[in-house]
Amino acid sequence: AQSVTQPDIHITVSEGASLELRCNYSYGATPYLFWYVQSPGQGLQLLLKYFSGDTLVQGIKGFEAEFKRSQSSFNLRKPSVHWSDAAEYFCAVGARAGNNRKLIWGLGTSLAVNP
């Protein structure tokens, strides 16, 4: 079955510290991969996506993610976290081809940032 696993439900980091949020997927073939961020009362905002090419992708707000096919992972990283990064982060996958256009989502990781 297709699924996305975000192993960490909640993470707390200090401002200025580095961050890595984990995402693993189970899919029939290599999917398209996305990271979204959701702040309270806000919609989901795209941070970055991987379709093809360089497996290290850069996104907005200083985030990057690395696709590792052998590990079925797409972990999100940021070298120095800011207090404004506190939010819920979701990893999602979608089919590369066919009429199945839906995204399959993880349960999310809630990030808290200590001053």
Place this chain on the structure above:
Amino acid sequence: GAGVSQSPRYKVAKRGQDVALRCDPISGHVSLFWYQQALGQGPEFLTYFQNEAQLDKSGLPSDRFFAERPEGSVSTLKIQRTQQEDSAVYLCASSPTGGARTDTQYFGPGTRLTVL
């Protein structure tokens, strides 16, 4: 418009009432999606439109849920005889392309439905 808009932002319904949730996608976007997000969960797919055609409704949880996009832009998600388990945030997303390829989806702020 600049982004996807949804109305109302909050809706409280008594059990058994019918509700209608509206989504205005980004102008010109071909594809439109509805997702349901329960508290503490990730979004769950409900249905997908390409223009006015509903190509996938596999995620609709019951026949009480109905969605339409009659002119290929604005969409309405209707829930009949609401139940407490329908309480969730309903998210609408649009993407610029149709066809057989997943594309970036742009999300609205959601409608928070509470069924008492």
